[in-house]
Amino acid sequence: MxxxxxxxxxxxxxxxFSKIQIRNAQITGTKNYNAVLAGRAxxxxxxxxxxxxxxxxxxxxxxxxxxxxxxxVTISRVYSDADMTVNTYTDDKNRTQSAGFIGNLTGKSSxxxxxxxxxVDNKTSEQLYNFxxxxxxxxxxxxxxxxxxxxxxxxxxxxxxxxxILREVTSQEAATSDFYKTSMTLKRHGT
Numbered sequence: 374m375x376x377x378x379x380x381x382x383x384x385x386x387x388x389x390f391s392k393i394q395i396r397n398a399q400i401t402g403t404k405n406y407n408a409v410l411a412g413r414a415x416x417x418x419x420x421x422x423x424x425x426x427x428x429x430x431x432x433x434x435x436x437x438x439x440x441x442x443x444x445x446v447t448i449s450r451v452y453s454d455a456d457m458t459v460n461t462y463t464d465d466k467n468r469t470q471s472a473g474f475i476g477n478l479t480g481k482s483s484x485x486x487x488x489x490x491x492x493v494d495n496k497t498s499e500q501l502y503n504f505x506x507x508x509x510x511x512x513x514x515x516x517x518x519x520x521x522x523x524x525x526x527x528x529x530x531x532x533x534x535x536x537x538i539l540r541e542v543t544s545q546e547a548a549t550s551d552f553y554k555t556s557m558t559l560k561r562h563g564t
Contacts, residue, residue, distance in 0.1 A: 375404040375433070376412040378441075387416030398427040398455070405433040406441040408476070409455045414440055419448045427455040427491075432462055434469065437476040437506065438491045445480035450559060454490040457526075462497040469499045472506035473524055478514055479507065486557050487518040490547060493526030504529040504539060511538055519556065521547065 376382030379398045380390065383406070390410065398409050406412035409424045413435070424439060435442040438455030457473050470477040474489035484505075495501050503526035504518070505511060511534050520529065522541045530539055546552050553559045 374402055375406050377402040377407040378412045379409055381411045381414075382406070383413040384411055384417050385413075385415045387418070389418045390422060391418075391420050393422045395422075395424045396426055398424070400427070400429045402429070402431050402433060402436060405435045407431050407433070407436045408439055408441040409453070410439050411443075412436075412441045414442070414446050415444045417443070417446045419446065419451065421450050423452040424455050425452075428458065429455055430458045430460070431471060432460065434471055435476045435506075436471040438473050438489065440475045442470075442477040443475055443479070443482055446478075446482045446484075448475075448482075448484045449486050450557065451487045452490065452557075453488070456491045456494065457501075458494045458496075459499070459501060460496050462499045462501075469501060470506035472502040472504055472529075473520070473526055474504045476506040478505055478510040482510070482514045484515045485517050486559075487515075488521075488542065488547070488557060489519070489524070490521045492521070492524055495526055500527050502527045502529050515539060517556075 439453040503524035
């Protein structure tokens with residue numbers, strides 16, 4: 374099955390998703406475009422969203438803990454604690470665009486102030502990343518984002534990806550409110 378998600382399987386109408394909290398979602402997909410928020414999103418604006426204690430079990434491409442595929446999307450202030458489990462992986466075009474946060478990011482997308490706190494449990498020989506499945510998009514579409522330390526999968530943090538793009542966060546640092554106020558620029562309601 375493709376296009377499995379809690380909020381939308383496929384948003385192609387440039388929708389706005391804001392102030393959403395998803396808890397304990399369990400997504401299972403045997404084909405492509407599976408994730409907790411949206412299997413596929415085009416032109417969507419996503420802000421102030423949190424995914425807590427959720428998981429995605431997949432076997433296809435363009436899958437992610439938060440979004441499977443995003444094209445021309447704007448994503449900001451997102452906390453995604455969605456574990457991804459991959460027991461088998463098949464794609465007839467030999468793509469491996471699945472990852473811990475977003476599988477495939479394309480177009481004129483923008484990702485900022487995101488914390489991918491979920492783990493990647495990959496039981497296959499495919500190389501799946503812990504943050505984004507299209508690593509070339511990191512330098513042009515992602516900034517001020519974070520991934521939990523020891524997330525599993527292949528790290529998106531390389532010599533060419535600086536701290537201003539993507540940084541690892543320890544579980545101790547993630548447990549402090551200062552991290553969210555300072556690094557994620559989150560404010561309490563009314564302040």
